[in-house]
Amino acid sequence: MNRSKAFKLEPVIGLEVHIELATNSKMFCLCPADHFAKPPNSQVCPTCLGLPGSLPVPNKKAIEWTILVGLALNCKIERFSKFDRKHYFYPDLPKGYQISQYDQPLCSNGLFQLSGSGKKVRIRRIHLEEDTGKMIHTIVKGERVSLLDFNRSGVPLVEIVTEPDFKSSQEAKLFLIQIQRLVRWLGISDGDMEKGSMRLEANVSLSSNGEIPAYKVEIKNINSFKFVEKAIDYEIERQKKIIEGGGELRQETRGFNEKTGITLSQRVKEEAKDYRYFPEPDIPPLVFGEREIEEIRSKLPQLPWQIENLFRDTFRLSIQYSQFLASSKKLADYFIKAVKVASQYNIPPKTVADEIVNKKPDIEKISEQLLVSRIRKRGEKVLISDSRLENIVKKVIFENAKAVNDYRKGKVSAIQYLVGQVVKLSGGKADVRKTHKMLLERLK
Ligand code: ZN
Ligand code: MN
Secondary structure, eight states: GGGGGGGGOEEEEEEEEEEEOOOOOOOSSSSSSOTTTTTTHHHHOOOTTOTTTTOOOOOHHHHHHHHHHHHTTOOOSSSOOOOEEOOOOOTOOOOSSOOOOOOSEEEEEEEEEEESSEEEEEEOOOOOOOOOOEEEEEEEETEEEEEOSSSSSSEEEEEEEEEEOOOOOOHHHHHHHHHHHHHHHHHHHOTTTTTTSEEEEEEEEEESSSOOOOOEEEEEEOOHHHHHHHHHHHHHHHHHHHHTOOOOOOOOOEEEETTEEEEEEEEEEEOOOOOOOOEEEOOHHHEHHHHHHHHHHTTTTHHHHHHHIIIIIOOOHHHHHHHHTSSHHHHHHHHHHHHHHTTTTTTOOOHHHHHHHHHHOOTSSSSSSHHHHHHHHHHHHHSSHHHHHHHHHHHHHHHHHHHHHHHTTTTTTTTHHHHHHHHHHHTTOHHHHHHHHHHHHHHH
């Protein structure tokens, strides 16, 4: 008998997303934070090497940016927060502890509605910490060795922790894509998963009664968007088989292997108490007043989902168009400016959107003015003459007595139908604005 028929197992998924901030300097020292592809150990100092006697000085910009993310995700910004030491041993962590935030993170209790879906995700907390160094396993002179590169050690890292609100790997992926868009939009990180600027851990368990299970399995090493769904789906299936076979699941950390597509146990999950957290004695607590938080809030631009709504509601674009044009701030800004230029020539936003979506111009090279002049040139070529338009308008009025009557009786929207008929008859070559005007004049 198949036990899965007896009760339905529902995935319960929570995410922890780490994002490297693109600040100039590291979190607690003045070494450059941009470590990508730099010669090993070329950007280090006593502080980020964890040498005795060095003192950490927090990066103000990193703190502000963390709060910025918190505000964008509707979090409560804590008036009082602090850094803590999180102890564990690993060669890439020279101090023997990571400076992180434990019980008083900068931001908590947020809520994020995924755009393009009704899904709401609760944000448990957002905190700031330092990145670790990197271990490189390689062969030197025929010998297998592990090398250490501390360029990444001490780079500011924002960690966003969600509540276990995802029910599928697709939802989790959608969230990640939108978090990536957000951090790029805010200009605080390149959010590149392949480069490791954005890293993901997924907590996966299965529930048979709608409640949060007593265990969770943490999946690490999901290093690209391609594997987000794969890793989570694999883990859901693995757990399902165990439960259906009458087995029990335990709290553990598993690593995803991109080559084999499976997860393997790394260690039985440690608990918070294993880390021996205590307040970082070298950094005073962070205290924020209302005014300081409001000042950071004033730096928030219009957010991607607000811009999507603008495109949909004010510019009357489809959801697909709105999502595409708001996929990056650069593209959205370009489109908004092009719409402004186009409006001087009575070219509607939709026409500008069509041009961008279908022709995909290189927005780095083609100015908004040039784009609009291209639209105009094309328009001049294809539009039919006024006299020909006049004839079609007459014909449409003659053949659509009902719509004409409706309009005259006060049903204003009937005019749209007539415009549509003219455009159709003209084979799409009628100027919509002119058609509208001609119809109005004739129906007066
Ligand atoms: Zn340093
Ligand atoms: Mn972390």
